[in-house]
Amino acid sequence: MPLAETTLVEAINQGLRRLLRERPEVVLFGEDIGAFGGAFKATLGLQQEFGEARVFDTPICESAIFGAAIGMATQGLRPIVELQFVDFGMTAVHQLLNNAGTMHYRTGVAVPMTVRAPCGGGICGGPFHSEELEAFFCHMPGVKVVYPAFPADARALLVSAALDPNPVIFLENKYLYRHVKEWLPADWEPIPLGVAQVCRPGSDAVVLTYGAMVHEALRAAEQVEQEGAGTVMVLDLRTLKPLDADAVLAAVAATNRVLIVHEGWRTGGFGAELAALVAERAFHLLDAPVVRLTAPDVPVPFAPELERAYRPGADTIHAALLELLDY
Amino acid sequence: MSRKQTKATPPAAARSRSAQAALPGSTLLRCMLLTQLTEERLVRLYHQGRISGGVYISRGQEAIGAATAAAGGPDDLYAPLIRDMSVHIGRGEPVLDIFRHCLGRVTGPMKGRDGNVHYGCLARGVYPMISHLGAxxxxxxxxxxARRRQGRPAVGFAYLGDGATSTGDFHEAVNFAAVFDVPVIFVIENNQFAYSTPITRQFRCRNLADRAVGYGIEGLAADGNEAVDLYRLVRGLVDQLRARPRPVLLVCDTMRMRGHGAHDDFSYVPRDLLERFTARDPLDLARARVIADGALTAAEVARLEQVCQAEVDAACQQALAEPPPDPATLTEGVYAAG
Known part of the structure; x- marks a missing residue:
């Protein structure tokens, strides 16, 4: 089968195109996603191909976008809405927390909607275009949270997210949009939500991570191995909620040393949840204290020098791994 | 048709049947009576300590929900708010289910997972509200x-009070509906107070209907206490919106004649304002109207009240006897299975 070099944002576009083609109940809407193709071009060409009734622009109104999606999802449509940046979703997060996330528990009626949200730093977006908010979303009952790191996973998980009967926050790391490419076949199968992936084997430590940090961790693990300091497993969680706890615990059992990496804030970050899981269920397997490497509790700074200091990277992961392996 | 002529028409049963088709008065009155009697009983249950949390009643606003609920068709969608029990009843919610719900019974429409004013039935097109106003x-x-895409000629009824017109969600939703020509009637119940805050602290415009101009839509101001007139207005409006889909602001002037909740003595309400609206109590107006229109005789009104009271009594007794939810089910159903 011929392979095509595919960026993550192109893979998202392929996933959306497949959903629009195969599922007449799928509609896409958001700000600038129509003829313009979206701020990051994730919806490029989709309005032209599927028409304005199914792919359309809205006013700037995140709460009305979420609210309308909830209304549509409860009436037989399968809306996929785009936040231009995840940061802007916080003006309307009450719709997800209180309306979408509670609907099935209260009424037994499903809300099959997906929110696509570009997130994360590394592009000098400053405090309001770089936020990494997965911990907020994971805190909400009734909502699922997916965060792919590779193009193949992105398109395959997006289909599963959209076909899930629940509200799903689908996080797309915008640094990865064009910095990560894979050679992909034209035919592909969906990947179920809630399944983590070992993307590098190793037996001396594991990095539990997701999103852009998967790629930083892979570089750091490669360097550690080349230096002969040990072999490091990298576990890409892919779905944060529901979390693949079995995969996490198996990785801890296989390595006995745990480094957790994310580019979101430290206090109440998703890493705290992972550390708690390991402490509660795999404490007896640990040869060293669990280590978290995260952004500090600081607004995302703009200047490249500051942002580099703010965001974990292969260099800081490498240093943390050496310390962990030396414990 | 004058009152005299109506009264002259022969046999009561035949007259009731034909009058029913032409005049919604008795349907509206029944809905309003059931609302008032159910709410009175809920307040009593609350003060007896048999209802947890709180009770929030609509006394004084029953006509708006009754009229707008009756004006819709089978495809129409409703999102009633705090003081809209008459919408629920008007759209077919059994009084029994309201008691089950308020008592937190597992047999209720929310199975005890939410209480007081937060209920609905999506199968009947009635959305259960969340507490966040405007949401x-x-x-x-x-x-x-979504319904209109599926070829169903739906019109929406979205309810809010004067307080919720100050929220960002109100602006976003009305503008969104305007941009996409979505036929939604935003029913603003101007009931003079948002909890303890008077409307002078809520808005500066002469009438909230004036806000429609800014959205490029029509705004109507109506008397929210005259059920029959309001029904006729809204019935015509629904026909217009089906023919030419677009949103409308419908501002209904009314008054919350009790506290925000059963816990609230509403001592902050000026007595002269309360007296002014008490003189136009929507239940009194509806009773007088059905008799004046010849839809019912005074004796039939009295009989209707007895029937409604009996229905409320029976529903209350049955709901009280039904079981609460099993704590073992606490974590069930957070997610839809798929």
Missing amino acids: MLPVVTGAVM
């Missing part, structure tokens, strides 16, 4: 958009 307005808008 349901875009939901109804999107739901109507």
Whole structure:
């Protein structure tokens, strides 16, 4: 089968195109996603191909976008809405927390909607275009949270997210949009939500991570191995909620040393949840204290020098791994 | 038709049947009576300590929900708010289910997972409200958009008070509906107070209907206490919106004649304002109207009240005897299985 070099944002576009083609109940809407193709071009060409009734622009109104999606999802449509940046979703997060996330528990009626949200730093977006908010979303009952790191996973998980009967926050790391490419076949199968992936084997430590940090961790693990300091497993969680706890615990059992990496804030970050899981269920397997490497509790700074200091990277992961392996 | 002529028409049963088709008065009155009697009983249950949390009643606003609920068709979608029990009843919610719900019974429409004013039935097109004011307005808008895509000629009824007109969600939803020509009637119940805050602290415009101009839509101001007139107005409006889909602001002037909740003595309400609206109590107006229109005789009104009271009594007794939810089910159903 011929392979095509595919960026993550192109893979998202392929996933959306497949959903629009195969599922007449799928509609896409958001700000600038129509003829313009979206701020990051994730919806490029989709309005032209599927028409304005199914792919359309809205006013700037995140709460009305979420609210309308909830209304549509409860009436037989399968809306996929785009936040231009995840940061802007916080003006309307009450719709997800209180309306979408509670609907099935209260009424037994499903809300099959997906929110696509570009997130994360590394592009000098400053405090309001770089936020990494997965911990907020994971805190909400009734909502699922997916965060792919590779193009193949992105398109395959997006289909599963959209076909899930629940509200799903689908996080797309915008640094990865064009910095990560894979050679992909034209035919592909969906990947179920809630399944983590070992993307590098190793037996001396594991990095539990997701999103852009998967790629930083892979570089750091490669360097550690080349230096002969040990072999490091990298576990890409892919779905944060529901979390693949079995995969996490198996990785801890296989390595006995745990480094957790994310580019979101430290206090109440998703890493705290992972550390708690390991402490509660795999404490007896640990040869060293669990280590978290995260952004500090600081607004995302703009200047490249500051942002580099703010965001974990292969260099800081490498240093943390050496310390962990030396414990 | 004058009152005299109506009264002269022969046999009571035949007259009732034909009058029923032409005059909604008795349907509206029944809905309003059931609402008032149910709420009175709920307040009593609350003060007896048999209802947990709180009780929030609509006394004084029953006509708005009764009239707008009756004006809709089978495809129409509703998102009633705090003081809209008459919408629920008007759209077919059994009084029994309201008691089950308020008592937190597992047999209720929310199975004890939410209480007081937060209930609905999506199978009947009635969305259960969340507490965040304005939050349901875009939901109804999107739901109507979806139904119309499926070829169903839906119109939406989205309810809010004067207080919720100050929220960002109100602006976003009305503008969204305007941009997409979604036929939603935003029913603003101007009941003079948002909890303890008077309307002078809520808005500066002469009438909230004036806000429609800014959205490029029509705004109507109506008497929210005259059920029959309001029904006729809204019935015509629904026909217009089906023919030419677009949102409308419908501002209904009324008054919350009790506290925010059963816990609230509403001592902050000026007595002269209360007296002014008491003189136009929607239940009194509806009773007088059905008799004046010849839809019912005074004796039939009295009989209707007895029947409604008996229904409320029976529903209350049955709901009280039904079981609460099993704590073992606490974590069930957070997610839809798929």
